[in-house]
Amino acid sequence: MRPMSSIDDELDRERRRIEDLRHRAKRRLAECTKEAETLQPRGTEAAGAGDAKGAAEVERRLQKMRARTRRYEDLVAELESGGDRLAAEVLLARLQGPEVDLLVGEVERNRELVVQRATALLRARDRHRALRHRWTELAEKIRVLRQTRGLPEARSAPVDFRVNVAPSNYVQQPDGPTYREVSDVVHHLGL
Amino acid sequence: MAAFICRHTWRSGSDAGKRCNLSPRMEDGFCVFHSELDEERPFPQDVVAVLEERARRGLSFEGFRLPDARLRRINLTGADLSGVDLSGTDLSLSQLMKSKLAKADLTNAFLFGANLQEADLSGSFLLGADLAEADLFGASLRDAEAFGADLRRANLAVADCSRADLSEATLSEANVNGANFTGAKLADAVLDGVDMSRAASKADLAAE
Numbered sequence: 001m002r003p004m005s006s007i008d009d010e011l012d013r014e015r016r017r018i019e020d021l022r023h024r025a026k027r028r029l030a031e032c033t034k035e036a037e038t039l040q041p042r043g044t045e046a047a048g049a050g051d052a053k054g055a056a057e058v059e060r061r062l063q064k065m066r067a068r069t070r071r072y073e074d075l076v077a078e079l080e081s082g083g084d085r086l087a088a089e090v091l092l093a094r095l096q097g098p099e100v101d102l103l104v105g106e107v108e109r110n111r112e113l114v115v116q117r118a119t120a121l122l123r124a125r126d127r128h129r130a131l132r133h134r135w136t137e138l139a140e141k142i143r144v145l146r147q148t149r150g151l152p153e154a155r156s157a158p159v160d161f162r163v164n165v166a167p168s169n170y171v172q173q174p175d176g177p178t179y180r181e182v183s184d185v186v187h188h189l190g191l
Numbered sequence: 192m193a194a195f196i197c198r199h200t201w202r203s204g205s206d207a208g209k210r211c212n213l214s215p216r217m218e219d220g221f222c223v224f225h226s227e228l229d230e231e232r233p234f235p236q237d238v239v240a241v242l243e244e245r246a247r248r249g250l251s252f253e254g255f256r257l258p259d260a261r262l263r264r265i266n267l268t269g270a271d272l273s274g275v276d277l278s279g280t281d282l283s284l285s286q287l288m289k290s291k292l293a294k295a296d297l298t299n300a301f302l303f304g305a306n307l308q309e310a311d312l313s314g315s316f317l318l319g320a321d322l323a324e325a326d327l328f329g330a331s332l333r334d335a336e337a338f339g340a341d342l343r344r345a346n347l348a349v350a351d352c353s354r355a356d357l358s359e360a361t362l363s364e365a366n367v368n369g370a371n372f373t374g375a376k377l378a379d380a381v382l383d384g385v386d387m388s389r390a391a392s393k394a395d396l397a398a399e
Contacts, residue, residue, distance in 0.1 A: 021284065021304055024304065024324050024344075025303065025304070028303065028323050028324070028343075031343075064299075064319070068301075068321060071281065071283075071301050071303075071321075072303075075263070075283055075284075075303065078263075090264065093264070093266060094266075097243065097247065097266045098266065098268060098286070101247060
């Protein structure tokens with residue numbers, strides 16, 4: 001699992017993101033101001049020409065542009081004055097919200113995974129035991145057949161049913177369990 | 192004093208058939224979120240936290256009216272906000288990833304820098320909405336009414352804008368890579384710096 005980054009690193013990332021958003025919002029504010037400035041003389045012109053409808057339309061658009069400008073001014077002010085506190089607030093909201101939810105979901109999924117894998121492991125153990133039992137039966141049958149019919153002794157070596165985990169045959173993955181952990185589990189399973 | 196119970200009865204979700212218990216109370220007997228009055232709503236101070244908590248718990252937003260609410264930086268990821276009145280609402284820098292906003296009223300809403308990746312905005316009303324710099328990657332704007340909306344520098348990559356009305360909308364420098372504009376209206380839309388050849392399908396650019 002990826003190690004959790006430090007608060008300082010995350011705050012730094014949030015600060016950079018806020019700074020980027022501030023630039024973008026400022027750019028948009030400048031665009032709004034410019035658009036309002038462009039509209040203003042058009043309204044005056046329309047009013048001067050006696051075009052009441054045209055002047056009203058320009059005025060309506062101007063009002064809308066001013067309202068939008070005020071929103072951007074407010075947003076830029078928040079992004080400019082917020083600084084460290086805003087970065088901390090944003091980070092806290094993210095950590096408390098999506099990050100926690102994400103982790104809760106992961107825990108749920110992993111809980112199911114643990115049960116699934118444990119079931120699979122126990123099933124593999126049972127199968128191993130059943131195979132050993134089958135082998136015993138088979139060996140017994142062969143032995144009886146040989147003995148009763150006077151046939152020659154077995155030439156093949158008996159099968160070793162022990163699950164041998166040794167440092168020499170266990171390759172530990174970077175995020176995988178250690179040799180000791182695997183060895184202990186196999187021991188507990190009686191294999 | 193008896194606790195106030197809003198007149199709204201939930202029609203869907205886990206609380207279907209039950210009465211809404213949100214507050215504060217409005218003159219018409221509904222809570223501030225369901226009131227049908229046109230007056231300015233006294234949303235509680237912690238409105239953002241209240242809504243975020245509902246979204247996290249997967250509770251319903253059915254019939255909610257949040258006009259002109261200040262919900263800046265709110266996180267409503269995955270929330271079902273279908274049909275909700277969000278006209279004039281400040282949703283700038285909000286997290287609305289995979290949220291369901293079908294038929295939502297977002298007229299004149301302020302969505303600057305909002306994260307709307309894979310959000311369902313089908314049939315929504317976006318007239319005059321400000322979606323500048325918004326991330327609409329993979330979002331559905333199918334049949335959306337976005338006349339005069341501002342989508343400059345928005346990310347519309349692989350978004351479904353089929354049959355959307357984007358007449359007089361501003362899409363300057365928007366990313367439209369792989370976006371679907373089949374049957375979309377873009378008459379008098381501002382398309383400076385938009386490479387429409389990168390869209391998956393073309394739009395109707397002719398004025399009616």
